[in-house]
Structure formats: C-alpha cells, structure tokens
Amino acid sequence: MPLKIGELARLSGCQVVTIRYYEKEGLLPQPERTSANYRLYDESDVERLHFIRRCRLHGMNLAEIRSLLAFKDHPTVSCAWINDLVDRHIADVERQIASLQHLKTHLEALRHTCAGDHVQSCGIIDTLDHGSPCACCNEEHCHLNDLTCEASKRKAKQNG
Numbered sequence: 001m002p003l004k005i006g007e008l009a010r011l012s013g014c015q016v017v018t019i020r021y022y023e024k025e026g027l028l029p030q031p032e033r034t035s036a037n038y039r040l041y042d043e044s045d046v047e048r049l050h051f052i053r054r055c056r057l058h059g060m061n062l063a064e065i066r067s068l069l070a071f072k073d074h075p076t077v078s079c080a081w082i083n084d085l086v087d088r089h090i091a092d093v094e095r096q097i098a099s100l101q102h103l104k105t106h107l108e109a110l111r112h113t114c115a116g117d118h119v120q121s122c123g124i125i126d127t128l129d130h131g132s133p134c135a136c137c138n139e140e141h142c143h144l145n146d147l148t149c150e151a152s153k154r155k156a157k158q159n160g
Helices: 005-012 016-024 043-057 062-073 080-111 123-130 135-140 147-159
Strands: none
Touching: 005 016, 005 043, 016 043, 043 062, 062 080, 080 123
C-alpha cells in the first residue's frame, strides 16, 4: 500500500523536511508521484530510512551513509572497507572521550577554586579572567586553561 510523506515520516520517525532532504541528497530514491503530485512511498522506503537513522545514530555522515547504501544495494566487492570506516569512528570516539576527560579535569579544578562565599573574589571568575594555557593543553592543541596551576598560585598569593 503506497504511503504519503506524512505517513512515511510517522512510520520512520523522520521529519518530513528530513525525508525531502535525504531525497535531494540521493539517500532515498525519487518517489513515484500521484496525478496531484503527492509523493508515494512503500515499505522499502521505511526500511531505508530506518537504516539511515541507525547510521546517523552511529555518527556516520551523509557521504559514508551514501557509500553504505550503495554497497547494500549492490554488494559486489569486499566489505572490508566497512571495518575501516567503523575503526575510524571508534578512534574518533576515543579522541572525543579523551578530550572530554581532559575538560572534566579542568572543570573539576575550576570548581575547587571557589568556596562560593566571597562575593568580591570568586576563584572561578578570577581563573577564567586571568588563567593561562597549561603545557598539556598546548601539546594537545586544546583551548582550555590550566586552572589547577594558575588558581593555586593566585590563591597562595591571596592567603600568603
């Protein structure tokens, strides 16, 4: 039974605008049209959208999804390249995790610079205002501040 775009959106969990975009990008085939120019879809379009959504949930971009769909539609070569694709995504996730752990360390250090009881001298504001890059951040090319070293030096000066 043919589906109109609204029904396809409901069944696939995609927004209508997303479906149109995927058509424009070539991820979905051009649908048949009624005499009134309504798009008509079928169950294979629902399944294709589910596949695309699962790819997106796994962090794949449209070019990668296009390649996976082409392979899925015509599996004529080895699928070893798919392992490489997933390995690249795993490496990217590992870099993101390391970056987030680094950020967490900085945020924890930042949080410890302020007791929360001095209106005029908030350690967090002071550190964000006057902090300088740490060696670790410079090596990793991140733009976080060395909150631990700078905050400790200022606190020692204020208390000393």
